[in-house]
Amino acid sequence: MTPRRARPDEAAALRDLVRDAYAEWVPVIGREPGPMTDDYAARIAAGEAWxxxxxxxxxxALILEDEDGALLLDNIAIAPSARGRGLFRDLMAFAAAEARRRGHPCIRLYTHERMARNVTLYAALGYVETHRAEQDGFARVFMEKPL
Incomplete structure (x- = not known):
């Protein structure tokens, strides 16, 4: 399963996928995580949605943003029905390869501090915590991996 850029006609399906993927986290953090309210039509138009x-x-799905000196993995979402197929590792490897292709020396990401399972998963893939901060009303853990 190879990622491809999302098409404009897929904005609603992308939104629904992300909402399904993140639904389990609503009770954990007490509100909808940021990706659940993102504008996927805009993400697709900007070429950031895969x-x-x-x-x-x-x-x-992946949302990838070019930043100064890094590629930001803003969102990774896997449909509950597609879990257990190795998609997470494949998508993380794709994001790293895309960062290299774009000439970035590292890849960055963040997650909510209450999503401890995510922090553990990212650390197992070589990401290190750089800092914690509140951003957009969310307590986030920021991580980075040199390439």
Missing amino acids: VVEADGGLAA
Whole structure:
């Protein structure tokens, strides 16, 4: 399953995928995580949205933003029905390869501090915590991986 750029006609499906993927975190953090309220039509128009298709629909998505000196992995979402297929590792490897292709020396990401499972997963892939801060009303853990 190879990621491809999302198409404009997929904005609603992308939004629905992300909402399904993040629904389990609403009770953990007490509100909808930021990706659940993102503007996916704008993300697609900016060329930042990548998707993976499976079983006739969207199975996973990445939102990748160029920053000064890094590629920001703003969002990774995997449909609950597509979990357990290795998509997480494949998408993380794709994001790192895309960062290298774009000439970035590192990749950055963040997650909510209450999403401890995510911090553990990212650390296992070589990401290190750089700092914690409140951003957009969320207590976030910022991480980075040199390439």
